[in-house]
Amino acid sequence: MIRLPGIAAAAALIGTAAFAVEPPVSPRSFDTANDGGRSVTVEWDAPVPAEPGVDVIVVRTGADGEPVEVGRVPMTDGKLVDRSGADGNGGPENGVPYEYRLSAVDATGTESAAVSAGSAVARPQLFNRDRFNVLILLLLIISFVLINVVRARNGAKFFVRRLAPVDAMDEAIGRATEMGRPVLYVPGIEEVEDIQTIASMLILGRIARKTAELEVPLRVPTRTPFVMAVADEVVRAGYMAAGRPDAYREDDVRFISSEQFAYCAGVNGMILRDRPAANFYLGRFFAESLIFAETGFAAGSIQIAGTAEVTQLPFFIAACDYTLIGEEFFAAGAYLSQDEMLLSTLKAADWTKVLLVTLLLTGSLLMSLGYPEFREWFVVR
């Protein structure tokens, strides 16, 4: 047999080259960042030209020298995260160095030589650096809140711009005096600790004082006993502030019913019987908003509404004469009661809105001019 070393060797070489599978290029392994530990990430680049259908097998050997196959993924993935499975076991232990070796295998099962991706130690991190941007923006808004709480405590005066519905309140109560008909105040249907009910109570105090001064009867139907108790206190204080404690009538503040539609039917009855000159709907409302507004419209009352319940605003705006929209409702509460809590929230929100509009316009401008990096910083991972 003629030894044809050159050709055989070449063929063998080409053979291996033709049939042998290229192992992954520049493999590396490192502790998975920003995680709770027990996880190592192994990455590699696919050899060029990339052969289709080639997978990569990742093998881990720990301190005990026992090789453990971690996983098998397509070469094109370029990455495999070695972590504990859904059942909680498996995956590298924290603080223990592991040696990772990668080998490529093609569809026919021939495997390439294993290449080392170095060793890595899994470690839990105390802070997720990917979420640094969220932390900065939250801390900024929180500082706005705290600064304004301190300013309010030190007696800083906060300016709140004029709100048409607030000016209309005095005018509506004046009309009630002329027509000698009562004023109706519906404080929403939520419990007493809801932020919108609290804001409503603050406005009720001011309205009660005004009705006391002008000697106009005030009706306050409530949906929960707690709201009735608080409203009773607030109205009594309003009459006291107006110097007319005697004018306060016990059953003006009345608990109707805790069932939504029974309360609705009760308030409707009051509107149609007493035909109030002015109706106030201030607080948190749900489906019954449009029933009150329609009945009040039919009774010919001036109607002023205010809520932060977005789903009900369309009906109030369409059916009432004036409506405090979302944050305007809290601003009215802050303005009328000069309450420290509401004023500081308002001011902090205003500062943040200036920040948001600036960031928005800057980001959009840079995006339009072809610099997406600014927007990239705000992505939440």
Place this chain on the structure above:
Amino acid sequence: MKRAVSLTLTFIAGFLMMADFFVPHASFRGVVAEVRQWGLIVVAFTYVLGVANVAQVHGRRISRRESDWFNSIVLVGSMAGMAGLGIFHSHDSPDSPFIWLFNHVYDPLSSTMFALLAFFITSAAYRAFRARSVEAALLLGAAILVMLGQVPVGAAIWGGEDAFLGGFPGIKDWIMSVPNMAAKRAILMGAALGAISTGIRVILGIERAHLGGGG
């Protein structure tokens, strides 16, 4: 002293929940996970207690024979019956009386209760929705365009690929994805600012509204 414990509980629960987003450390998150389980339990108890005091209110109405006390008996009786069946007999097997009552009493009552709204919207549309200001006119105009754009008959009147702007459906889609989107995002952000500032004041104990007087 009484208030200090409340404020500490609020601070610990609040701080753990906020930190959980930023700290991936496994054992820390394990502690937070256990504290959350306590939260589930206490919330379930709060709602059960809240629902039970309805029985207290109506129980007093029965004992004092106030107006409508017969209906209060219906309320308290049906509550006790339903709860008893669910807890002591079975709450999930398809042919249990509990599920029968859910399908043939709870379901029709609650669906019909809210079906009333379809009729109230009708009378309000006829009698109360007036374009008395520029804002109300804009609102009603957009409402009409959206209503026509989202029902098949609107598309039949003026729609189809070649219609200008895509006809009613096309205009509705544009209203939803530009003006509605812009304004709703402003409202989302406004509400977010409210939630963040209220949340921070509650956690740091600056706000006492929820603790009320005694605290």
Place this chain on the structure above:
Amino acid sequence: METFATWVSFALTLCILSFLYRDNPLYKFAEHLFVGISAGYYIALAYQETLRPNLVDELARGNLWRLIPLVLSLLMFTRFSKGLAWLSRWPLAFIVGMYAGINVGAYGRGDLIIQLEATMLDFLHGGWGGVSNFLLVAGLAASLIYFYFSKEHTGPLRVVSRVGIGFLMISFGASFGYTVMSRISLAIGRARFLLADGTIAAILVAIITVILVVWSRRTRSRPGEST
């Protein structure tokens, strides 16, 4: 059993619908039955699918940590005793703190930062798309400025504020249109439910109409019930 169930659910449906005619005893009965059944249903579910698996079973398995929420929850019952009522604040404080913590993060990420980032749009390129992007960015900025209270809205600020309220009104119009569809869907669901057995529905409608007519004649409709 099936027809009895149909009679019961049809009768209850029509009792509630009778409120459209007037607030009447049939409606009051059905409403109180609804509040009672839904309360009882909730108590059973809260126990069977939360308190039992996450508290009772866990304690039975020896997870003594769950004694803490049990104690916290039992404190709530002190609300009924005058002396110890302040103790019932503790579980409430724990829950309010937990929701506050979750909300600060959730609202901060989900509704503030992501929405801000999603609206940083390129409005110079993309033809009509660019115009829409410009309107989106301008609309969001104007709406935010409408809710700015620290300065009187005069001069240029007034113009921006008017643009803002314009966008807000169009979005409320969109919500109005969609809310109409939701409310009508409920009525369609009920109509289809009743039409499934037309005969039973017709009989019951007749019975209930007779009851209402007799009842309202006897009480000579008081003004203010329903016009």
Place this chain on the structure above:
Amino acid sequence: MPGALLRKLEFVDRRWLFLMMACAIVIPLIFPVPLPIAVTDMVQDLYDSIEDLPEGSVVLVSVDYDPTGKPELEPFHVALFHQIARKKLRMVIVSLWSPAPPLTEQVIAEVGLETTYGMERGVDFVHLGFKEGRQIVMESMGRSLRQTFPVDRDRTPVSEIPLMQEVDKYDDFAMLINISAGSPGVKEYVQVVQSQYGIKMTGACTAVSGPDYVPYYDSGQMLGLAAGMKGAAEYEVLVGLPGSATAGMVAQSTTHLLLVAFIVFGNVMFFLARKRRS
């Protein structure tokens, strides 16, 4: 328009209006006229995102509606289970609304998951039932689903359920699908879960919430969204199964036309009355 007639028309007894609405609802249900349903991008993207999921991947379905949401959300729920069963996906069902579990069981029976599609409970799908706690449950599921739901709805411990051995965190799921009638629902899942765990999310909501959730679809936090009966009807068309939502759309058409007519007529009278007064 003489003043007397105008006043009589403006303050007509609202029970006549109720009667007209009742007719606008009942007549098209008795004599349905099929109208074409145009599919919008939001619903097409929702359908495609589920269609693209590889066979056998596990989806988390959170069913959060009560009987009042049935007319708008049950048609979607039925069509969704058909698509999931056809795509041979596996499913874990949870609920944050107490009335939801019995409604889910009704849909499982109606779709025939176990009968016609032969899906095995515990292997192909699990119904874990209701858990109280709203957003607390959402966060708790992120840490460990098994710790949050120790037993499934029939009180079988999760340690004995084969499917539950493969999933415990949000990353183990291919997608979160939320059928939501209010709060807690789509808004809370987007804020608490999607923005923190980055899980692919789609869902359906009542029409009331449609306009409020469109920003989440636009920002990519939600891959698709079906809003109200119209969204459900579009989804039914895509799944190739015109059901109750498609039939309901005829009645929606007549009622919407009636309401538009009322609003326009009401405002015409309003301006005529005001012109007469000034």
